[in-house]
């Protein structure tokens with residue numbers, strides 16, 4: 124497995140995040156628990172099947188590859204994966220290889236010399252970019268290095284429409300740990316800022332995160348402005364019907 128190969132700057136400067144948050148916050152906060160907490164958060168095998176059926180060549184770019192939760196399934200489906208992530212801590216996960224770059228997905232280091240047969244931005248990763256402008260840059264950068272489809276999996280915002288501005292709940296509870304999830308929703312800015320407060324006998328760990336959600340129609344407009352067109356949309360990786368009640372979407376954009 125190759126070591127992380129490229130390090131480039133990140134565009135999401137700290138001014139575009141809430142105070143104390145930045146482009147690496149998510150990865151650095153969750154890297155040590157990510158695989159334990161989220162290994163089955165979405166359908167990895169379904170994701171791989173979906174992508175393998177659509178890519179125009181086996182070479183696939185995963186935006187925000189993280190610990191490589193999806194990589195083994197993608198490789199198992201015959202795809203040749205290059206993963207990009209801003210967090211070295213996440214990239215140190217066991218499945219992040221075989222090829223990976225530490226880089227900002229809104230400033231891809233593959234502009235020259237590489238064309239992928241498809242790209243995937245899974246599990247709300249696009250919304251880690253804190254503004255619509257930066258999310259659109261991700262689409263533009265990805266369009267510039269792909270010939271095949273760009274597939275985005277994200278929440279629709281439907282479940283957040285009626286969400287309380289502030290909430291506190293139990294995220295996980297075992298005999299020796301409790302994880303509390305505190306969130307603050309800004310409906311106008313379309314942001315959710317959260318803390319997972321991880322309490323164990325060893326102490327308390329704060330795991331902050333911040334998402335800027337974009338609705339599917341907003342995403343379609345952003346994509347159209349960078350030359351991409353919506354080709355397919357479902358509510359999950361198994362091709363389930365998408366409608367206005369869907370809480371997640373899987374959208375396929377083509378040049």
Ligand SMILES: C[S@@+](CC[C@H](N)C(=O)[O-])C[C@H]1O[C@@H](n2cnc3c(N)ncnc32)[C@H](O)[C@@H]1O
Pocket residue numbers: 133135146147149150151186187188189190191192193207208209210213226227228229245246247248251252
């Ligand atoms: C929710 S995780 C998803 C990881 C993996 N795709 C999965 O499905 O398990 C989001 C990932 O995006 C990365 N990320 C966030 N902002 C980024 C940016 N600007 N550039 C590259 N990666 C970023 C985080 O470090 C994290 O690993």
